Amino acid sequence: MVILIGGEKGGTGKTTLATNLAALRSNEGRDVLLVDTDKQGSASDWAAVREEIEGVPRIPSVQVFGKQVTSQVQDLEARYDDLIVDAGGRDSVELRSAMVVTDRFYVPLQASQFDVWTIERMEELVEQAQAINPSLQARVFINRASPHPQVREASEAEEILEEFEHLVFSGVVLHDRIAFRRAAGNGVAVTETESPDPKACNEVQALYDAIFEQTETAHAQEA
Template identity: 55%
Template sequence: MIILIGGEKGGTGKTTLATTLAALRALAGRDVLLIDTDIQGSASDWAQQRGDSGARRVACVQKFGKGLQAEVLDLAGRYQDIVIDAGGRDSVELRAALVVAGRAYIPVQPSQFDLWTLDRMDGLVGAAQGFNPGLEARMVLCRASTHPSVGDRRDATALMADFPHLALSPAAIHDRAAYRKAAREGLCVEELRPKDAKAAEETLALYQEAFRE
């Protein structure tokens, strides 16, 4: 399975989701590769930190440019699963990844500035589906409020009707300190149990959805 985590807006939690999914897949005993296409290299830094921590290794490589599509397809023959972390912009790498991915997740924070980018992402996904008709694309709400009275998910659900090529993931990632702690240590929140069980449960829900048969 090739999973893409990407979008046009930076700072939405893409690397957190990509590293989390890759770590959970490795913990499940799968041979997974994390591909970092962001020049900032945050996913690569996380993988290096993870290797130093002694946690189960996650292989990570950086790939850029127009050849990404062919390289991903080649690597897919060597690994059981691939998770791609695409940078927060409309890039050659993002467009190439959309053409080869089986599923794409677009992290969006519950703010109008983030939600405005969905119109452009819907267009990119629609264009990619012309070449990759099996592509499934979902928006996943990230850094949502943990306060029950805040209607982040309700507002996102109402908005999705405007985007024919995108669906709303049933999983949601809330604004929790556990994610920052895990990232610093090269871990995923699942590895912080039992203390950070709420964060672990919501990432496990996303993992089960992304890698469903």
């Protein structure tokens, strides 16, 4: 199974969520590979830090760039149960190459007007990719939303997402919590920290369930 986490806007938390998903998937007993297509290499750095930690499953990572992403993902898919592909925050060769070989593409969106404006361009990119890869399904989830109950940016972003045809809102909202940043720096998921933040854990679990339960149900129906 290949899950692509990417988007056109930087700073939306793609790597943080890709690494959390990889850890949760690995803790389910799956053989997971983290594919880092971002030249910043943050996902690979996270995996390297994790190598030094006892008591957590090892998650191998590989860096792949350029047009080789397409062929490499196809080859690696046969060797692992799951690939989690972390694409950089821009319209890149790597992102486009990955989109043509995955059925599931997830786009984190911050609930700010500047980020919402990028969705129209992302919609066009998905439409172009679907012309080559008709099985591609793209979902959006809101990340780093304000935890303050009076801030309505998240709900306003949800309303805007209803206007798009090729990008579908997943129904998942994650909030801006320091637990995600602390876990990332230590090479673990928020669920693996010594004192897990229950809200952060519930939110990342909701994202995990939305991605993998939906994907596994779809694969079962196709079989």
